[in-house]
Amino acid sequence: MSTSSLHTVLVGRQGIHELVGGIAGGLVGYELLFRQLPIESLQDEQDHEAATAQVLSAVFGDFGVDDISGRLPLYVNAPRGYVVGDVPLPDVPDRVVVEVLEHVGVDAEVLEGVERLRAQGYRVAIDDWDGDARREPLLRVADVVKIDLSRLGQAALHQVVEQARAVAPHAQVLVERVETELDLELAAAAGADLVQGFFLDRPRTVATSTLTPSEVACVRLLAALAAEAEASEVEALVSSDPGLALRVLRTASSPAGVGRPVRSVLQAVVLLGPRILSAWVVLMVLGGSRKVPREHVVTMLARAGACGRLEPEHRDVAYTAGLLSAVSEVLGSDPAETLRSSGVDEAVQAAVLHGEGPVGSALRAVVGHERGAPAVVMSNGYTPFEVSMAYLAALREAARTASAVDG
Structure with a gap:
């Protein structure tokens, strides 16, 4: 059990291209790749589920899905739990292709899960099909059949593609591991619809520093x-953990949420609603975390709380502005980039970056107090005494909250 964790998130992606007239055409999607550890280190189903959770949380909660995909669909590796519905997927079926992994056994529950996913609007891809008749029932309900060229010779590739066409004539055939021009020619000759591999697009890894939520805060939420707690109670729980608050803000503004800027944590909570919020918290828990020093958590919460106390008419917005300002400092990131990726609206960004409006004045006064600059406090319309009292009260509350979240 720990407080928010501070670490670098790595996510890989590789382009998927259409094949037209034997020539590789434009991009039609990306496969998301787990990059935190070597894929060979994932030993069991739980490891695979955690890896997928980390990728999904990072793409939708840290980077921003449009920054990764450019609005193209994302192929996401799906262990059994995601297929049968034990673990939630992002509620954006037009943006996600569910890729059923090779080791997922074929049984009634899996087949029902695939049918349910397709009924919800997701496309489904079957990974690494090599002609195994035991997996044919999956092909019949799939939209894409992926075939690994590196596992097959030229003759076998033709045979496996023909089998896929016979079993699932409605499905697209994607040949992956296309490493050379000859591989591309083989895929085209075999009649593939889509191709993927180093010859076309080498995997690109993107990284960012982030705060991940604590397990304790997620479980309590x-x-x-x-x-069915009130929105105000849910907002208080979210706001108690900086990593959780940042993820909720980003998720709310992403296509997986409402797809538009938000002004505060409370607004994000209300707009997401309990069903979508619960699904994302489950992914956060599965993704795991590492501990960040408690004093960092206290500092972030104290700044946010003090801003809220100084500007009671806009408490939720002031708290959110103070929190994002402090998060940016802890991450060592460009404040403008942190604000952009958080999905808050332009008014909140202007308050944090330029001190605009009453929220901006409150934030600048609090930061001035933290840095021992009474002139800055007074230039923003406050007395050092009132800011000091607000900060001390917020600091006490932040210390209690951090102790509680520490478990």
Whole structure:
């Protein structure tokens, strides 16, 4: 059990191209790749589920899905839990292709899960099909059949593609591991619809520093959501953990949420609603975390709380502005980039970056107090005494919250 964690998130992607007249054409999607550890280190189903959770949380909560995909669909590796519905997927079926991994056994529950996913609007790809008749029932309900060229010879590739056409004539055939011009010619000759591999597009890894939520905060939030707690109670739980608050803001503004800027954590909570919020918290828990020093958490919460106390008429917005300002400092990131990726609206960004409006004045006064600059406090319309009292009260509350979240 720990507080928010501070670490670098790595996500890879590789382009998928259409094949027209034997020539590789434009991009039609990307496969998301797990990059935190070597894929060979994933030993069991739980490891694979955690890896997928980390990728999904990072893409939708850290980077921003449009920054990764450019609005193209993303192929996401799906262990059994995601296929049968034990673990949630992002509620954006037009942006996600569910790729059923090779090791997922074919049984009634898996087949029902695939049918349910397709009924919800997701496209489904079957990974690494090599002609195994035991997996043919999956092909019949799939939209894409992926075939690994590196595992097959030229004759075998033709045979496996023909089998795929016979079993699933409605499905597209994607040949992956296209490493050379000859491989591309082989895929075209075999009649592939889509191709993927180093010859066309080498995987690109992107990285960012982020705060991931604590397990304790996530579990408490899930319990509150299950008990149908009021939005104000849910907002308080989210705001108690900086990593959780940042993820919720980013998720709310992403296509997986409402797809537009938000002004505060409370607004994000209300707009997401309990169902979508619960699904994302589950992914956050599965993704895991590492501990960040408690004093960093206290500092972030104290700044946010002080801003909210100084500007009670806009408490939610002021708290959010203070929190994002502090998060940017802890991450060592460009404040403008942190604000952009968080999905908050232009008014909040202007308050943090330029001190505009009453929220901006409150934030600048609090930061001035933290840095021992009374002139800055007074130039923003406050007395050092009132800011000091607000900060001390917020600091006490932040210390209590950090202790509680520490578990």
